[in-house]
Amino acid sequence: MSERLPKWNIGPKYELVRKVGKGTYGSVFEARDTTIGEKIAIKNVKSIFEDEIEAKHMLREICIMRTLDHPNIVKIKDIIIPVNSDSYNNVYIAMEYAEADLKKLCKSPTYLDHSQVRFLMYQAICGCRYMHSANIMHRDIKPANILINSNCSLKICDFGLSRSYRRLNFEEGVENSKREQWDHCVEDDPNQRAKKGISRILTGHVVTRWYRAPEVILMEREYGKEMDVWSLGCVFAEMLGMIRENIPQYVERTPLFPGKSCFPLSPDLSTNEMKAGYPCSEYDQLSLIFQIVGTNQDLTFITDPKAKRYVEAFPPTPPKDLRDNFPAITSSELDLLKKMLSFNPRKRITLDQALNHPYFFPVRDNNYEILAKAPADFVFDGEQEVDLFTLREIFRREVSRYRN
Structure with a gap:
């Protein structure tokens, strides 16, 4: 019997294939980018805005990963959130796939x-x-x-x-x-x-x-x-x-x-x-x-x-x-x-x-031994107080960086 796949709100671009893991924030599925046929991994970050601290942690992770570009560091391909919602609670992160x-x-x-x-x-x-x-x-x-x-x-x-x-x-x-x-x-x-x-x-x-x-x-x-x-x-x-x-x-x-x-x-x-x-x-x-x-x-x-x-x-x-x-x-x-x-x-x-x-x-290979061109400088990296509405807006801003 084939595995029953969840109904994630990720739009038509991505097609879930199978579950490959489960972490602190939610499940990870192997998926396919239907536009180019590429295999990717999608992590479902559940109820992210129910806890301000956890929301900050996830936002920090996204900001950091956006600034890093190295063949030995996994890259985020896309961040998927509901388009017309001011109160969304789940975020889907599409990343490079590994076996x-x-x-x-x-x-x-x-x-x-x-x-x-x-x-x-x-x-x-x-x-x-x-x-x-x-x-x-x-x-x-x-x-x-x-x-x-x-x-x-x-x-x-x-x-x-x-x-x-x-x-x-x-x-x-x-x-x-x-x-x-x-x-x-x-x-x-x-x-x-x-x-x-x-x-x-x-x-x-x-x-x-x-x-x-x-x-x-x-x-x-x-x-x-x-x-x-x-x-x-x-x-x-x-x-x-x-x-x-x-x-x-x-x-x-x-x-x-x-x-x-x-x-x-x-x-x-x-x-x-x-x-x-x-x-x-x-x-x-x-x-x-x-x-x-x-x-x-x-x-x-x-x-x-x-x-x-x-x-x-x-x-x-x-x-x-x-x-x-x-x-x-x-x-x-x-x-x-x-x-x-x-x-x-x-x-x-x-x-x-x-x-x-x-x-x-x-x-040794010079293609692997590259260094960052400048220190990471990203929008969110602190313990400052941030209300949930602002956190959602920062998420939207970070999503736009991947889409542009």
Whole structure:
């Protein structure tokens, strides 16, 4: 029996084919542009104007994606809204189509060879480097946001948590609320966070837990593009796990740091284990990181005394030999991975340095190594108060940019 397709109000230009995914904001369908026969993906963003914060997030994502033009970053093709309505609540976003994402591939009986991993990582670094040159940080790089086609082409997607550099510093009230959590641990509960006046985007919950850099975990007052490099390193490790000689059984693949909690913003309050007076379980995110990189780290980047005492309370742990995880890893793969997973962000390899690593010499291509011509400058990138009527009008303005 064929899949029943929803009746989306997307007009005659697009024809839905099949459902390919479901995200935070709604379903994603493979579709066809009937005018040129091109395969695309359409995301249905439901009830977007019922929550001002979520509407801002989606608008920010659209604005950011409009400013980025790189072969390794997914492009928006069209934005579809009702033509004659002042109270529309759904938005349809047509984007470049990709056959799969890395998360799905990791869970499938698909294997990569060393050359494929190299080319995929090269593209990911090129796309992220371009993004940073436009003053944009992704802040949620993970396998699910890495789209891959059968020809090994790669595109970074989902810019819902992205920000421009000029918006990275936390607002004073939010920052103070965050700092309180070193003294008053609360569960990772939306109602609790709302009581403390902490929005979802500014709590430090940027980056899905398993790919979250140490400086973000420790709630550093300022963090930079180095956090994306850490996340890319975690993605690199999962790609290496798809090489058959590293992990023969695909069902045994796992993220490098699969934490079950992340102190202090989402601690395991059921544990009795304490460090410097704070709860910390064996499977806490920072614990798992130390089990791999070791505890003998340069902590000079940590600015909060409580955070530093907490880190120093971990028992001495030597770094793990990553060859235990990846027996077939090459010396150049190992060197790059370790440099991307430097605990101190100031000592982490930069993306420029990564491109010049000998690992990438066989695949370098000037067509991928382009930089943004100017910093991104778009209409909406803030936490300013905006009423829903104005948000709808901004959406209409952004739609017109795609149509012109």
